[in-house]
Amino acid sequence: MAEKAILYDASKCTACRGCQVICKQWNGNDEIIPSPSSGDRVAVKSRGTYENPPDLAPDTWIKMKFTEAESSGKMRWLFTRRSCMHCTDAGCVRACPNGTLYHNEFGTVSYNKDTCIGCGYCIPACPFDVPRLKGNRITGIAKADKCTFCTTQGLDRIVEGMEPACVKTCPPGALAYGEREAMVVLGRQRVDLLKSRGVGGANLYGENELNGLHVLYVLEDSPGAYGLPVNPRVPGATIAWKDVIQPVGWAVGGLTILGLGMNWLVARANAKKEEK
Amino acid sequence: MELSRRDFLRVSGAGIGGVLLFKAMGDGVAMATPIKRIPLTRSGQETATICPYDGSGCGFIVTARDGKVVNIEGDPEHPVNRGAGCAKGAALRQISADNPWRLNKVLYRPAGSGQFEEKTWDWAITEIADRIKKARDAGFIEKDSKGNTVNRTETIANIGGAALDNEECYLLAKFARSLGIVYLEHQARL
Amino acid sequence: MTNHWGDIANSDVVMALGGNPAENHPAAFGHITIAKERGAKLISVDPRFTRTSSKADVYAPIRSGTDVAFVGGMIKYVLDDIEANPSNYNMVYITEYTNASYLVNTGFKGPAELEGLFSGYAGGLNETDGTKRKYDKATWAYQVDDKSIPKKDKTLQDANCVFQILKRQYARYTVDKVNAICGTPRDAFLEVCKTFAASGKTGKAGVILYAMGTTQHTNGAENIRAYSILQLLLANMGVAGGGIDAMRGESNVQGSTDFGLLFDSIPGYLGMFTDADTSRQKYLDRVTPKNNDPTSANWLQNYPKYITSLLKAWYGDAATKDNDFGFHYLPKIETGKNYSWISLFEAMAAGKIKGMMAWGQNPAVGGPSSNTERQALANLDWLVASDLWMTETMEFWKRPGVNPADIKTEVFVLPARASFEKEGSVTNSSRWMQWRYKAAEGPGEAEDDLWMINKIMLRLRELYAKDGGPNAEAITKTNWNYGDPPDVHKVAKEINGYDTTTGKQIDGFANLKDDGTTACGEWVYCGSYVEPDKEPNAPVPGNRASRRDLAPDAFNTGLYPKWAWSWPVNRRIIYNRASVDLNGEPWDKEHPVIKWNPTKGETGGWDGDVVDGNYPPIAVDPVKSRYPFIMTSEGVARLFAQGMADGPMPEFYEPWECPVSNQMSSQTSNPVAKVWRPDEQGKPDKYPIVATTYRVCEHWQAGQMTRNMPWLVELMPEPFVEMSNELAAEKGIANGDKVTIESTRGKVTMVAMVTGRFKPFQMNGRRVHEVGLLWHWGYSGLSTGDSANILTPHIGDANTMIPEYKAFLVDVKKA
Secondary structure (H helix, E strand, C coil): CCCCCEECCCCCCCCCHHHHHHHHHHHHHCCCCHHHHCCCCCCCCCCCCCCCCCCCCEECEEEEEEEEEEEEEEHHHEEECCCCECCCCCHHHHCCCCCCCCCCCCHHHHHHCCCCCCCCHHHCCCCCCCEEEEEECCCCCCEEECCCCCCCCCCCCCCCCCCCHHHHHCCCCCCEEEEEHHHHEEEEEEEHHHCCCCCCCCCEECCHHHHCCEEEECCCCCCHHHCCCCCCCCHHHHHHHHHHHHHHHHHHCCHHHHHHHHHHHHHHHHHHHHHC | CCCHHHHHHHHHHHHHHHHHHHCCCCCCCCCEECCCCCCCCCCCCEEEECCCCCCCCCCCEEEEECCCCEEECCCCCCCCCCCCCCCHHCCCHHHCCCCCCCCCCCEEEECCCCCCCEECCCHHHHHHHHHHHHHHHHEEECCCCCCCCEEEEEEEEEECCCCCHHHHHHHHHHHHHHHHHEEEEEEEEC | CCCCHHHHHCCEEEEEECCHHHCHHHHHHHHHHHHHHCCCCEEEEEEECCCCCCHCCCHHHHHHHEEEEEHHHHHHHHHHHHHCCHHHHEEEHHHHHHHHEEEEECCCCCCCCCCCCCCCEECCCCCCCCCEEEECCCCCCCCCCCCCCCCCCCCCCCCCHHHHHHHHCCCCHHHHHHHHHHHCHHHHHHHHHHHHHHHHCCCEEEEECCCCCHHCCCCCCHHHHHHHHHHHHCCCCCCCCCEECCCCCCHHHHHHCCCCCCCCCECCEEEECECCCCCHHHHHHHCCCCCCHHHHHHHHHHHHHHHHHHHHHHHHCCCCCCCHHHHHCCEEEEECCCCCHHHHHCCCCCCCEEEEEEECHHHHHCCCCHHHHHHHHHCEEEEEECCCCCCCCCEEEEHCCCCEEEEHCCEEEEECHHHCCCCCEEEEEEECEECCCCCCCCCCCCCCHHHHHHHHHHHHHHHHHHHCCCCHHHHCEEECCCCCCCCCHHHHCCCCCCCCCCCCCCCHHHCCCCCCCEECCCCCHCCECCCHHHHHCCCCCCEEEHHHHHCCCCCCCCCCEEEEEEECCCCCCCHHHHCCCCCCCEEECCCCCCCEEEECCCCCEEEEEECCCCCCCCCCCCCCCCCCCCCCCCCCCCCCCCCCCCCCCCCEEECCCCCCCCCCCCCCCCCCCCCCCHCCCCCCCCCEEEEEEECCCCCCCCCCCCCCCHHCCCCCCCCCCEEHHHHHHCCCCCCCCEEEEEEEEEEEEEEEEEEEEEEEEEEEEEEEEEEEEEECCCCCCCCCCCCCCCCCCEEEEECCCEEEECCCEEEEECC
């Protein structure tokens, strides 16, 4: 089956965040509403930005990023979608030890919550810092989670011939969905139009990055201005794990040692992130 | 509930066994794994509606099963929004009866009391009508100082309406004016 | 709005001024995107750089409360450019379709001559005596000939013609003045002027999108008058892609206004009865507009039909010729007395109001000067409130800082059903009446408001039938037969109107009569719910609001004439006869709204949208033709409007609380606005910072509809105050700090959002800071926070009494 893709057009996005909410609505994330008698509250505080909640989470698969940029007295407010990019060369798929994360027939990266063992290897493996892990305090079981491109079983819009929920809900039409080839063409056309209207820095992001992303971006400025990695790569440790160590490891059976070694790598990466 | 680094080590250590198990089943990392198809859980009786938030008048489709809302998303045919929904529109399902913050009982707070009491509709309608009649009759002005018929009451105010349906607004106007209410206002003034 | 949402896609220039559609009307913003795809320009004028500004081609900052200066400057730019480049403007439109050529009384003097005032003012400059803060409008009248027809000079040269008066008044609105008053940089202002004025060319269209940023000022109505003048000079009214579009903030605030839930109107914008109306005829003599010009349709001369039909709908068989159709069943307000929102709460504060019913309304958060209004609620003996959620108004007696035992108000809380838990219609900003259905069950014992109103009324009818009371018949004789539970379709059919003899639904208000043979609850909605055979294919046969047919209009201009139903008479663009030239040919050949078709019928007819007044073009048949603006008595659009309380043309005045003196004249603030609480006027020595309030996409109004929904709460968890980096540096405030904001009315604490999107205003070298606060919060519900309206003043617009939420003075400190 032909590869599918989402085209996000930052030049049209108004950051209304309908996508951020409909993603939760459709996928049933953060369903539970604390009752008046419980005294519980939504555990998010204002941090002096429109950008909330503070981070992606197993229950937050899309988060809009707001960046203020000012140059030569002209204010700009740049909006970017932070979510799974559904890479062709997907670090998470490489790192996942048991096929919980896998490429589906549309070329996007599905996720199977039932088989996730919560190892967290996908987290440092992602060049876009997308998957998140949450442990259940009672059961002790941890699960990672991320956008499934609306392919979660029982909530699979793609096989039903529907658009992903985020694409459908986008009021200014900043999100488009279709065959990847068509999205690349659409993206290039849009970039050309923007350039013809004086947006010299317009570019299409994701066409070739990591052998092609399945979420493409029309940007009006360099990817860095939007907080996107300019030249995303799967981290070396993940490549080593997947292509070298893991096969060798299976062969020699030194699983525990290797597993713990990987844990150390992950932990070190996470610790660095916390320091930031 | 984010995991601490310590939790993470513990959890992922426990996960190693899982790796073995799955590997033993011979199910490695797959490319182009076909998606298993099970029916949509968000299907049911579909009804068109109009968004209750701003005045754009966007269309939405409510999907319900046994009277309970299971999905609300944009109406793709609607010429204002063509299926779209902003943050509020996308969140419409949280207005539904499943939200524990929705009022579901008639409540009454007696003068000076520190709390509400649950009441029945019959009780409330009777009591409210009594109070309206008492306040209206006590303050009713049939003729003003010049002797002109004015038939108004300035002792009762009625506010609200922009969140109501047209038919409700209309009946409210008819109701309030027939009582002689002149302090009749609502959001449109604000 | 005069046009409709989808029509924005037809625009060449879209100016968001006093509104922020990306944030507050996000779905409708999609039509702006389509226009931009076509090459249209988007202008955003706002005190701070918003999500709308982020997509704008031109952004201009403006200090809150200075719109008349800004738009006045644009008017001057256009008037100057008309002189320099007349071929870039539609002079036929200006001369023939507006009152530019009308001569005004020679005694008229404008603010250029009278230091900011108009002739006829009872007081002096900056008058403080409330009884003298008003105009005698005698000198504002037109000059008339011996047949009482207004005199005109179509060369527009007469010194007393409206066009020349306009030029004299706005000659003072120079770019430097705009800069000195609004703080808008000169180049940004000129770019706005140039970009928007390009829509003045025949065949081009520009639209102004506004919301509460325009109206919530002591001169809010004059702000809109300024827009009207600009749009008329640019020939943008009545055309596709043009218009002045009020983006309504609530799903049915259009409908609730149409249905007369305001003290001064009854359904259909009919004037409220006053003590001077000793009979129906006296009332009609007062309110029915008169005009002797045979070419003016003066549509509102039909007033008698509409009011009589309304009385028949309300009193049925009890409304007879003998009892003046029940005219005296209904209340008469005191002439000159204002009963609007602020007056209502002032009367409540004075202990004059004993009971109040609130339907989906939360004044404890949404009303101006919240502390004043919360305290006033304690003077009620009883309060009845219906809502989906517990509101701050329902719980005002246990708000922070009060002892419930001290508050003697009984409170009845009625649980209501949500929009998709009941059936009925709402009217959007496009004037589309759209039917919606019951899709799910409500929680517990919740009922819909229609059910509640019906129950209370049925009970009152019993009580008055049994015990009597003053004017009891007004209640017992109402035509009130909707069943129990009420049938919403019966109500909708009564709104539409019916023949009292045959009982058949009436199709269109042209068929209403003043003799009691027709009943109609709201004449503007006549034609919305007709006999089933007239609209057999609607999902609810006969109910045009239920229609879902996407068939295009004759010219494919995006009208969707069979989708729902648009008042009046399914017209999608009002004033559409101004979209054609004197021969009935569209000015804009690409986007025609209507077009004269000489071969239609026996004498020719119109194709396209439902024509605004079915008369032939003036060049085709000058006798049968009528001017295109049939809702004004003179038949043309008004550049000069005598109906305004504060002047026939908008003059700039500072907000009631202002940081600087008025740079345009010696009259500081609106000379006729009613001042309730002079002691509460904040002065810049103590409160030097301008403040304004607004909404965000993620929340709505007083917040109960969003603050109880975690998906939305996490997006915007707390109220914040936006401020510039410069102000934050002066005050030692860091982004995310808690800060206090104080006005003479009170103090609130919020999170500081320090941003480059707000800039200090540089006004002739003076620097003025402005901050913006979200107003959605209160002390009830899942997400709580301070209410910005604690800070806002209890003062309103001189014409409409809309509170001045959008410009007041505060001081800000780190908490």
